Amino acid sequence: MVKKKMTIENSSGLHARPAAALVKLTSKFPLTKILLQKDGLEVNAKSIMGVMTLAAEKGSKILIIIDGQDEDKALNQLVELFKDKFGEDK
Amino acid sequence: MINLIGKAASPGISIGKVHLLDEDQIQIQDRTLTDSEIDKEVERFLNAIKSTEDDIKKFKENVEKNLGDAYGEIFDAHLMILRDKVFLEKVISEIKIQRKNSDQVFYRIMKKTQESLSATDDKYLKERASDFKDIKRRILRKLQGDDRLCIHQISEPAIIVSYELTPSLTVGLEKSKILGFATELGGRTSHAAILARALEVPSIVGVKDLLKNIEPGDNAIIDGNSGNLIVNPDNEVIEKYKSLKEGLFQFSKSLEKIISLPAKTLDDKEIDLSANIELPQELDSVISYGSHGIGLYRTEYLYLLKSQLPTEEEQFDDYKSIVQRIYPNPVIIRTIDLGGDKVIKTPKGLKEDNPFLGWRGIRVCFDYPELFKTQLKAILRASTMRNLAVMFPMISSLDELIKAKAFLEESKEELRKQNIDFDENIKLGVMIELPSAVLAADELAKEVDFFSIGTNDLIQYTLAVDRANVRVSNLYQFYHPAVLKLIKMTVEAGHNNNIWVGMCGEMAGDPLATYLLIGMGLDELSVSPLILGEIKQIIRSINYSDAVKISEECLNMKSADEIESYLSNIMKEKFPTIPL
Numbered sequence: 001m002v003k004k005k006m007t008i009e010n011s012s013g014l015h016a017r018p019a020a021a022l023v024k025l026t027s028k029f030p031l032t033k034i035l036l037q038k039d040g041l042e043v044n045a046k047s048i049m050g051v052m053t054l055a056a057e058k059g060s061k062i063l064i065i066i067d068g069q070d071e072d073k074a075l076n077q078l079v080e081l082f083k084d085k086f087g088e089d090k
Numbered sequence: 091m092i093n094l095i096g097k098a099a100s101p102g103i104s105i106g107k108v109h110l111l112d113e114d115q116i117q118i119q120d121r122t123l124t125d126s127e128i129d130k131e132v133e134r135f136l137n138a139i140k141s142t143e144d145d146i147k148k149f150k151e152n153v154e155k156n157l158g159d160a161y162g163e164i165f166d167a168h169l170m171i172l173r174d175k176v177f178l179e180k181v182i183s184e185i186k187i188q189r190k191n192s193d194q195v196f197y198r199i200m201k202k203t204q205e206s207l208s209a210t211d212d213k214y215l216k217e218r219a220s221d222f223k224d225i226k227r228r229i230l231r232k233l234q235g236d237d238r239l240c241i242h243q244i245s246e247p248a249i250i251v252s253y254e255l256t257p258s259l260t261v262g263l264e265k266s267k268i269l270g271f272a273t274e275l276g277g278r279t280s281h282a283a284i285l286a287r288a289l290e291v292p293s294i295v296g297v298k299d300l301l302k303n304i305e306p307g308d309n310a311i312i313d314g315n316s317g318n319l320i321v322n323p324d325n326e327v328i329e330k331y332k333s334l335k336e337g338l339f340q341f342s343k344s345l346e347k348i349i350s351l352p353a354k355t356l357d358d359k360e361i362d363l364s365a366n367i368e369l370p371q372e373l374d375s376v377i378s379y380g381s382h383g384i385g386l387y388r389t390e391y392l393y394l395l396k397s398q399l400p401t402e403e404e405q406f407d408d409y410k411s412i413v414q415r416i417y418p419n420p421v422i423i424r425t426i427d428l429g430g431d432k433v434i435k436t437p438k439g440l441k442e443d444n445p446f447l448g449w450r451g452i453r454v455c456f457d458y459p460e461l462f463k464t465q466l467k468a469i470l471r472a473s474t475m476r477n478l479a480v481m482f483p484m485i486s487s488l489d490e491l492i493k494a495k496a497f498l499e500e501s502k503e504e505l506r507k508q509n510i511d512f513d514e515n516i517k518l519g520v521m522i523e524l525p526s527a528v529l530a531a532d533e534l535a536k537e538v539d540f541f542s543i544g545t546n547d548l549i550q551y552t553l554a555v556d557r558a559n560v561r562v563s564n565l566y567q568f569y570h571p572a573v574l575k576l577i578k579m580t581v582e583a584g585h586n587n588n589i590w591v592g593m594c595g596e597m598a599g600d601p602l603a604t605y606l607l608i609g610m611g612l613d614e615l616s617v618s619p620l621i622l623g624e625i626k627q628i629i630r631s632i633n634y635s636d637a638v639k640i641s642e643e644c645l646n647m648k649s650a651d652e653i654e655s656y657l658s659n660i661m662k663e664k665f666p667t668i669p670l
Contacts, residue, residue: 016167017398023170047176048167053206088398 001067002075007059010085014056016048018086023048025081032068034078045078091324096272096297098317099283101620103335104270104292105328108308108321109248110301121191128189132182135192138232143172145228157371168225193233200226249310253301255282265289270312272319274300284391286314288371290620294319341667345623349380353626355608359634362614363626364420366594370408373415375619380626383419383477385616386542386594387412389465390428399461405468413478420477422519422542422616423469425462427451427483446550451484452494459497466501473513481519481542486526488533495537523547523595528576531583541584542616545595549573567650568597569657574606574645581611592616601668602657604628609641624668631665 008014014022026034026045034045038060043050045064056062062082066074123131150165171177177199184195203222247269254275268291273282276295286293292314304310304321311320311331320327353363364385365376376384392400392408400408413421429442429450442448455462469480482494498518505512520527520534523544527534535541549566550556552573557566567573577593584591592614597603599617604625607615617625640660647653661668 012398015398016170020166020170023174044176048170048174049177049203050174053203055206 102292409472535587609637
């Protein structure tokens with residue numbers, strides 16, 4: 001199991017488009033368990049409904065928890081997506 | 091008979107049956123399932139999801155075809171929700187565990203999600219809550235076998251009455267079935283209002299207690315000029331509105347023959363009569379009503395209809411298409427004038443008590459240089475045909491204007507470095523909409539190529555009146571002597587510095603004001619495309635020399651009432667057929 005805490009840096013937070021980008025990525029790891037935690041709330045990162053329920057605004061701290069096949073690879077890609085501000089603010 | 095008042099959002103009069111979209115009163119049944127029913131219920135639910143997905147795909151295609159690809163993106167989030175396996179499995183397992191009907195299970199899960207989204211202070215995420223609401227309703231309707239939501243299934247033309255109109259609600263509808271819109275929520279820039287103007291159907295928004303006062307099957311009159319909505323009018327009122335409507339129709343027919351003629355007074359003073367637009371779809375009316383060009387292109391819709399900021403490329407495409415269609419006539423683009431919260435996620439705890447005195451317009455742009463420069467570069471890139479001008483809103487001082495100009499210069503420099511072509515001499519204007527800008531007009535005029543007076547804000551800030559506030563809205567007066575003085579001062583400051591002065595606020599489109607404004611020396615009037623013909627007709631029928639005398643009379647008068655009744659008498663005598 002790997003874990004890493006990331007901060008949401010794009011100005012509009014985890015709204016529909018970034019949430020969709022995140023779900024697209026996590027769905028590439030069908031056999032791996034990927035969870036997101038924020039303020040005690042934990043959701044499945046492959047569910048757009050779950051991700052949006054986090055209501056993560058800019059500055060929110062999100063704990064990524066990955067368990068299973070290719071967990072390091074999945075974590076690296078997720079970290080890149082966070083760092084890339086989900087492709088926004090460019 | 092009940093008379094309700096809202097904000098006039100699109101002009102014209104409609105009389106007809108009400109088609110009510112009573113969105114929040116969905117009946118949720120409570121049924122307990124027997125063993126044999128459970129699998130069927132799951133299947134029913136999945137069918138509803140599938141069928142909703144098909145509908146949304148169709149809407150998406152429809153929107154992309156009619157309005158452009160960018161608008162279709164509104165539906166992407168909807169589709170992803172419908173394909174969210176984790177969520178669907180949750181609903182299915184709850185149906186099985188609770189042995190309850192799918193509508194109820196689904197409704198409760200959606201409601202919970204929606205509540206957690208609505209609870210945040212985040213504007214963007216809050217807006218997503220309405221996406222959830224939208225999809226919740228759609229699926230519920232499917233489950234209940236009730237397709238009432240689809241407006242396009244209306245059998246006879248009707249006035250659409252609803253709490254609010256979301257984009258997906260309005261997609262499939264045909265203009266021929268719509269007599270008008272009335273919504274409880276919304277302002278002049280709401281989706282319903284923008285759509286109504288683009289479709290040219292009468293519309294009123296922000297009608298307080300609308301749904302409380304209206305029942306399915308009621309008759310109604312909407313007057314999109316005055317903002318009145320009359321529920322179940324009596325015969326006398328119907329007759330009155332019928333003749334008003336007929337008058338409007340005859341009048342608009344009489345205007346067809348002057349479309350290609352200039353807005354020139356009898357004594358040969360030519361006025362640049364242009365149109366205000368907010369959607370590219372309005373270009374058809376701009377052209378068909380014989381406009382000189384675009385005097386105000388409000389760019390806010392680009393920022394409002396999507397959940398993310400528009401890119402330079404998207405803006406460029408949008409501006410370019412307008413510039414090309416209007417060429418060789420001029421197009422003036424106003425840089426965004428929005429409350430900051432609409433474009434940028436505002437930090438928690440920074441709620442504004444006085445948004446109109448707060449973070450809006452150019453102030454937001456200064457705080458977000460990239461946002462501002464992205465728009466400026468898109469505008470510059472679209473300027474290669476040399477018929478595009480740009481203007482800044484909400485300028486309150488010379489310092490601010492100089493700062494805004496520095497941004498423009500920086501944007502030019504960035505384009506030069508990349509060898510991207512643009513109009514080096516692009517004309518620059520400033521909106522005169524704050525009293526301080528009027529007082530600084532002489533200095534401002536030396537820095538720009540034109541002024542455009544924004545009366546809506548100028549009046550609001552001068553008279554300290556929010557006209558949406560019914561308690562004080564009667565104090566919001568076009569013809570207040572102080573307002574006229576400010577307009578006159580602006581014109582003089584502009585002309586003393588050899589720049590032209592226009593007006594793009596609503597006052598420019600008030601037929602009562604035409605004599606006065608022409609007489610005060612305005613060089614350009616920019617009005618809603620729907621009223622352009624009427625104003626042109628007036629200009630073509632008057633003498634500039636008379637207008638000067640009339641404006642001098644008005645400037646000497648002491649009260650708004652006196653000025654208004656003076657102008658009204660002149661107009662009634664000279665133009666008995668013009669609806670005022």
